[in-house]
Amino acid sequence: MEQVNILVVDDDREIAELVEIHLVGDGFHVFKAYDGREAMRVLEKEKIMLAILDIMMPGISGIELCQRIREKSNIPIIMLSAKSTDLDKIMGLGNGADDYVSKPFNPLELTARVKSQLRRYTSLNPGAKQHTESEVTVRDLTINRETRCVTSYGRDVKLTPIEFDILYLLASNPGKVFSTDEIFERVWNEKMYEANNTVMVHIRRLREKIEMDPKNAEIIKTVWGVGYRIER
Numbered sequence: 001m002e003q004v005n006i007l008v009v010d011d012d013r014e015i016a017e018l019v020e021i022h023l024v025g026d027g028f029h030v031f032k033a034y035d036g037r038e039a040m041r042v043l044e045k046e047k048i049m050l051a052i053l054d055i056m057m058p059g060i061s062g063i064e065l066c067q068r069i070r071e072k073s074n075i076p077i078i079m080l081s082a083k084s085t086d087l088d089k090i091m092g093l094g095n096g097a098d099d100y101v102s103k104p105f106n107p108l109e110l111t112a113r114v115k116s117q118l119r120r121y122t123s124l125n126p127g128a129k130q131h132t133e134s135e136v137t138v139r140d141l142t143i144n145r146e147t148r149c150v151t152s153y154g155r156d157v158k159l160t161p162i163e164f165d166i167l168y169l170l171a172s173n174p175g176k177v178f179s180t181d182e183i184f185e186r187v188w189n190e191k192m193y194e195a196n197n198t199v200m201v202h203i204r205r206l207r208e209k210i211e212m213d214p215k216n217a218e219i220i221k222t223v224w225g226v227g228y229r230i231e232r
Contacts, residue, residue: 004050005029005031005046005047006023006031006051007030007033007046007052008030008032008052009032009035009062010034010053011056012054015080015103016032016034018107019052019107022107022108023111023114028114031046035057035060036061036062036065039060039065049075049118049122050118050121051077053065053078053097055081056081056082063095066079070096074148074158074164075121075161077096077160078098078100078117079093079097093201093205096205098162099113099162116189117161119189120165134146138174138230138231138232139218139230140153140154143167143171152210153212157209159206163205166183166187166199170228171230174229176229177227177229178228179226207220
């Protein structure tokens with residue numbers, strides 16, 4: 001079995017070491033970095049499959065580091081923050097992160113999130129396995145499940161793993177309306193126990209990438225009070 005390398009970036013060494021202990025206990029190989037520059041050096045040298053980034057760090061912040069990673073890679077990114085406001089969550093997710101965990105956190109919950117993200121990254125969309133064709137075309141959108149390549153209006157679009165899975169779920173079920181809870185449960189493959197705007201943030205990011213005019217979306221439609229769909 002291939003070794004799974006995870007990068008943990010936090011200027012609080014005790015937290016970084018705590019996360020390492022639990023991840024190593026689950027069979028992962030962990031690289032630690034205590035600032036953004038050190039993290040970039042690790043990313044250049046090692047094959048990292050998932051990154052856990054603290055938002056508040058001196059020098060290069062977790063948000064900026066997330067943006068830099070997204071310029072070159074679509075590996076899953078989980079943000080950590082001592083702040084738990086919606087604004088911080090929106091900033092993290094809006095800059096390319098796939099998930100967000102507030103400090104203090106339960107290490108077992110974090111490792112569960114890590115496993116969930118890795119399952120999504122290394123396998124096909126769990127919410128759309130019934131679809132046998134490798135390519136889906138709806139309106140001006142083409143999605144290849146095997147290569148995970150997306151084109152919209154003739155343009156190549158770079159998506160994060162979460163964004164791809166949400167888009168594939170909607171596009172492979174054209175006309176079907178999915179609530180935010182249903183999208184979360186199908187894509188994250190876990191129950192949503194409390195209301196949050198995680199799905200809404202990802203939908204907004206998707207529209208910015210695939211729509212000609214994100215404010216007047218033609219591909220991903222909002223069904224007010226219900227959810228989202230892609231028209232047939």
